[in-house]
Amino acid sequence: MRTDFDPGQLGPRDFYKFLTSVVVPRPIAWVSSTSPDGVDNLAPHSFFTVASVDPPIIQFTSVGEKDSLRNIEATGEFVVNLAPAGLIQEINATGTNFSADVSEFDAAGLTREPSAAVRPPRVKESPAVMECSLHQTLRVGDCVLVLGLVVHAAVSSDVLNGNHPEVARLDPLARLGGDEWGSLGPVHRLPRIRASQWPGSFTPRVTRGETLDTPGGD
Known part of the structure; x- marks a missing residue:
């Protein structure tokens, strides 16, 4: 026996909760961006994947118009920082709906690290970062897909096995349904x-x- 769910009857918000409960686990793009006024923003986005191998393009989805999206469209640059499980409290904190003049770096007690190729800073505590220039934004329904060309990447040497980042050492955090989070299992x-x-x-x-x-x- 199955229970049926009709998106039209549930409504967008309730079906969103359903989608995020079954499309799991979802990797987190911990996106740092800088506003035209120089405020460094940092926010987790859990609709995140690789869009292209050659050229290397990664993609995250902004659900609605958020500071990350506004900054990226205004400046054309951002950084995706890997979200490690050890920083779950800080990552959750950067999802707070602060006003645009507040930097989540400062609110969550995280350290800025200068990027090599773009203006927005990297998260020093993150073990892997990908610096991106904006390739394209694509509006789909009430969301915006943000595609970024990776122009530089950097990984902490202690998570590498040769040139290969080991997933157990990266210890990535994932989003599940509701207020649930997941970490790496077997x-x-x-x-x-x-x-x-x-x-x-x-x-x-x-x-x-x-x-x-x-x-x-x-």
């Missing part, structure tokens, strides 16, 4: 099966907490 390594290997080399399903190495994956 990590499963399961390479993709090639068509040439199907079905003879198909292996049993991995159970939670186990790892499985299958040749021929990405």
Whole structure:
């Protein structure tokens, strides 16, 4: 048995709550931007993903008109800082609806770090940052998709294994439904099966907490 949900009957706000409860976990773009007046803004946005590999473009969604969006459209620059689980209190604090003349860096007690290629500062406490120039904004319904061309990236050396950032060391925070947040659980390594290997080399399903190495994956 299933329970049906009709977006038209629920209304936008209630269906938004439904969407954010089932589209989980969601990575967080911890976006720093600077207003034309020089105020540094910092806010978490949990509709976030990669939009293009070549050129490297990342994307987050502004639900409504917010300071991040206004600053980025005015200046054409922003930084996406990785949101680590150890800073959950600070990340939550930067989601407060402060007035535009208040910097969340100062309100949450976070440290500005100069960026290499853009004006907005990076979050020094974040283990990985991507500096972006605005590629495009796209209005979809009551939201705005913000696409940024990554012009520079920097990662704390202590989270690297060679040139590869290790997810356990990054310890990323995720948004769930309502007031719920998530952190990294068991990590499963399961390479993709090639068509040439199907079905003879198909292996049993991995159970939670186990790892499985299958040749021929990405």
